[in-house]
Amino acid sequence: MNTSRVNTEELSTKDKRHTIHPWADLATASTKGDHIITRGEGCHVYDSDGKRYLDGIAGMWCVNIGYGNQEMAEVIAKQAEELVYYTPFGAMTNNLSAELGEVLAGLAPGDLNRVHFTTSGSGAVDSAVRFSHYYFSALGRPEKKHIISRTESYHGSSYLTASLSGKAVDRTYFHYMSDIVHHVTGPNPYRRDEGLSLTEYCDQLVDEFEKKILEIGPEKVACFIAEPIMGSGGVLVPPPGYHKAMKKVCEKYEILYILDEVVTGFGRLGHFFSAEPVWGIVPDIITTAKGITSGYQPMGAVIISDRLYDRISGSNAPETAYFTNGYTYSGHPVACAAALKNVEMMQRDNICEHVQDVGPYFIRQLKTLERHEIVGEIRGNHLMACVECNISGNKTAAEKKDMTAAQAVDQFCDQQGLIVRPYEALLILSPPLIIDKAGIDEMVSILDSSIEKATEALRSDGLIR
Template identity: 55%
Template sequence: MAPDDPVAQDTRHVLHPWADLTVLGKQESLIISEANGVEVSDSRGKKYLDAIGGMWCVTVGYGNEELTRAIAAQALKMAYFTPFGDVSSEPAAKLAAMLAELSPGDLNRVQFTTCGSTAVESAVRIAHYYYASQGRPEKHHVLARVNSYHGSTFLAASLSGKAVDRTTFHYESDWVHHLENPVHDPDNAQVSAQERVDALTAGMEAAIARIGAGNIACYVAEPVLASGGVLVPPPGYHEAALEVCRRHDILYISDEVVTGFGRLGHFFASEAKFGIVPDMIVTAKGLTSGYQPLGAVLVSDRVANAIAEAANPEKPVFSNGFTYSGHPVACAAAIANIEIMRREDICGHVREVGPYFIRRLRELRSSPIVAAVRGDHLMACVECHVPGEVGPTARNQAMARRVDAYCEEAGLLVRPYENLCIMSPPLVVTKGGIDRIVDIMAESLARAERDLGAGAPE
């Protein structure tokens, strides 16, 4: 292999996120070179249907010329200027107004960040600042959930509750607390949805009693736990959790990095699907359809105004933000993305094809190596297992990797995680594309099942 071959260069020089260090410098990566619509092509010209959506990101599809022209035009007009203090840009101001219009309730103040991780971190810092400004700095503990994922900066990683992600890095543990994973799978549940809500609420109340409500600043929750395995809570859960937070004066932060911007059929799912208006909403990923890195925290007027009114004249500066907060080119991408989504009714399209996606995937439950199929609209997962084994055992994980490899061989990219095959296709996927995803997945499961009969996987 030539030294200037991208595969060789990647193998030698790149340290990938979530890389397997045991094969660092040995394992060749799949180099994606081109993308159009719902398909991507590798450096050798092979095409794949991208059932990952880049990484929960792609809303309007790859290669959208209107969106890319908006990026180029802004880069030529003004690529960058500092966002600090009293300096802004036209795209940042316009996008903030658009987000305020799209968001529920009084979430009218926007702090721009660089990605979902920095947005989550900023939201928690805002909660800390809010209570400190009210003379209650002791109110700084944070509630999150087991199997959640909120990012990979220090605090965001500490909030994340996926055990597999806890390696030899350091994590905050003194004031970050994880509540029970709220999943309720009707296919496998032993209790009703309401009984599950009651149990989860009781567990939350017990944790608050143990920690002390006077010590807790905020609760951070994904409406549907995405990377943790597309874990859907029972109906009424978020409303019950918000009621508990309100009663104990705890801010509710809805992490819509994945569920926002159409993935569940709405620009924001918190109110439209789950009936809540949180104190803050975190967004990223689909905000720009993945075309530019950008995140944002939408803050309620109540919280933002209280911070401003309590500002210390000797130290009035809100010292949180980033060099690339409200980057003009990224904001231009988000503006174009929103305009395209509105004009083409992408959210309506998701509401139409999303239920079809879940119905088709549920056909796969007939496979003996499928333990569960979970999902909501265009986010879903197939949980694989060796019959008789439960959870992410070594053999179950090997089974999922085998299914993933067969999918890739057949021209379908899904995301393997533990013993799960996670899917989040671009929001413009058609019913024909969905049929192709499910058909390839079905054949890949059948091949893996035949392997099992022959003694695999190990």
């Protein structure tokens, strides 16, 4: 493989000229340097100059079984030879889709046994909300269509899911739905009012939620959507009892509870789905993607309660019962083969149990970095964590200097061969689930060194004393 500097420059020129990246800064996209990743192996990736990086973000929360897995590659290649595609519309299906539906139903909690396949997390969330609308309309209640989401949430980048997402920094020059989409405060215990206990804080959030429902009118609210832990919003872990309390409010007003497990599903918190074992709830609908194939194929799914499906199907179906939602590549045979192999390997190799073992160690080791003066908080759950920089001393909101601190740490991590995900004053971490304690120690060591170097640079620039 040619990894010379000339090759990197040529690739970079082509990329800048022709590709519009997700979340690209259009002010600098045509001039800013690129990271061109060309190869991956285990927990590491390599750029076009051959530099090796420990991947601290598993691509984008998704490469759970690690890079370069030969078993997975062989299954994908074999399926592409056998049946690469056939339409999933109407009564058509393929053998892999049928098998995967049964497997997902077996992994999901409670009576969540109905699976609708998509091609992404955005598609899964979009479809979950559309199902909610279809469900209530089929029951003769079309006015029940409003959706409640949360600030700092992320649910996708389609028109609907971007409107559901609550990260203010992501709202730029696009248009967003505002007639039926509402937001309540997302849980961020680090920035709760001073003197407020976690229990009081939880009660405050739940009370705000119920007031919002009453303000809109319970007869108009179809669903509430929540990530178990808000991922790209900053790995925001809710206070104890939060999801149970929010679910109870939803049950009171017949509002569907959509748990967005696009990030947390498939082992990130030590379980295939975290809803019941971690949060003690069985939602009405679960959305999943990312880790479903460990990133080896694009895929998503919506898993729906039998109780809901049975009320609008069979003899209970409305006069015109077509569920006109889906995608050309729903239940794609190659993606299904990858997902089935992914589940098989995760179960065979005890990946969830491994995460349960190393996850607490990961958080404990990261917590040692709170001794640094530029670190405000380290938080997370198992292999999902965040370093929040705070040099301003402001606990209400991050300031520009806090963001500068995080950017400095990110740059030093990159120099030392660790990829993290910077966002405002945050450094987000979600390594492949196969990472071991030695890999965790390496991550923490690089972060430790990078924070020290960033602190020195910030002091030299007069941002801290």
